[in-house]
Amino acid sequence: MKFSGIRVLKEALTGHKGWKPLWRDPDPKPAYDIIIVGGGGHGLATAYHLAATYGITNVAVLEKGWLGSGNIGRNTTIIRSNYLLPGNQPFYEFSMKLWESQEQDLNFNSMVSQRSIINLAHTDAQRDAYRRRGNAMHLSGAGGELLSRDQLREMLPFLNFDNARFPIKAGLMQKRAGTARHDGVAWGYARAADMRGVDLIQNCEVTGFDITDGRVTGVQTTRGPIKAGKVGVAVAGSSSRVMAMAGMRLPIESHVLQAFVSEGLKPVILGVITFGAGHFYVSQSDKGGLVFGGDIDGYNSYAQRGNLPVVEDVAEGGMALMPMIGRARLLRSWGGIMDMSMDGSPIIDRTPLDGLYLNAGWCYGGFKATPASGYCFAHLLATDTPHTTATAYRLDRFNRGYVIDEKGVGAQPNLH
Amino acid sequence: MLIPHPLLGLRDSQEFTYLGDASLMNRPDPSAVTAEADFCDYVFLRDNPAGVHRELWFHEQGDRSWLIVTRNTLTHEILGAELARDLPARGAK
């Protein structure tokens, strides 16, 4: 079933009776060439690229709940490639390019909207740091612009420019950044993978690995054992739990991140705005809701819900940056479990066990990475070599001293 | 979350700063032959359990003592708290 304008017209005239489910709901086969554990954005994108880019279609994605029930359906949908460090920036720029062609590649409307991001600076030092980051972005071709206070005042007159403690001094803008419909991204990859023969198996929790002579040969699941040539794990906040079943400890702590959405309002916020002095960022959804969030709660958690101190902290940040937000009523808030790594950067690598591969450590920034993470993990699974943009994401970089620490805060996950 | 401070009673978790797994109290022996690998594990690897977790909280806006709090990471239920200084350094686990 191909989506097109003509198809929409035809369905409109025939009572919308021709739409089909977007993917099959198959039972697991006894064996696959490759099994992906985790049906979030990264697992589904990996399966899609295995089939579409590397021609491997005897693939299953095993998901313990329903597709998109994890962070892919819980995030605040920001996509951007405005990183600083050489290990990160080319990867995220690769991801941004894949976002730009995603809807055509998948024949699915994932509502990718390049409506820009502006990171605000409140001190001279912060402006200098953003200037440096902007230069790093230019080196990778991502583009970026340093906006003056006057330019910002014209674009975003509602911000509190003269906050006595945190005056707005400048802003780093990436025009190509923006938002995408988070669950639409999961559905788009799921449908495109399914169409190419990948089995998407829901309500199928992996409960153990079959390991013989240092090699993983299959998985145990709540729907029975399944053999596999290779197993790729992409379970985001559950990485430590799943890899513990293979006897591994990871450089990861699981933390909860909350997000919030207001009632629908008239369009007011063009793109994404981030407060540089506190923990607050905001965008506006197409339905008009202000979508915002802040920092992780800061303690180990698998609870998928946070506590009030962070709600208060985020609200304070919002009031400091744009006092008018105090008039908006909150509609919903929720939480998701982040795999916070020890340097704030992800892992896409083989593991000490043959046949077992790991995609983890995305912290609170893995949504924007979805296309490239899927591409690079598929590349690794298919060729056993890292993709050129993901060579820094090694699991052993911590032992070797090659951490990729954008914030420079060290091995303290709740500070990244 | 309210933390039952052994000296001060129930205190709001907002008064505290969180460090992480209480096994961080067990610093490896720097003179051991395996010290390099031991320290790498110590600094970077975590059990990160789903369930009961013993963890270090610092009462920064209070009496500035370090507590070992036992908490369930699946429910956020706090099961107890003790002063870290009362525990022998290598017995914190």
Ligand SMILES: Cc1cc2nc3c(=O)[nH]c(=O)nc-3n(C[C@H](O)[C@H](O)[C@H](O)COP(=O)(O)OP(=O)(O)OC[C@H]3O[C@@H](n4cnc5c(N)ncnc54)[C@H](O)[C@@H]3O)c2cc1C
């Ligand atoms: C509130 C919030 C806001 C965020 N905002 C942004 C943002 O603006 N921009 C951005 O780039 N990122 C953001 N993120 C981060 C981003 O959502 C995640 O990094 C990313 O979604 C993680 O990858 P995933 O989609 O594969 O994860 P998930 O969707 O969580 O997928 C993992 C899947 O694995 C499954 N699973 C776990 N254990 C097992 C098992 N044993 N067997 C089978 N399946 C299993 C889970 O059920 C889950 O569906 C945010 C996250 C949250 C929670």
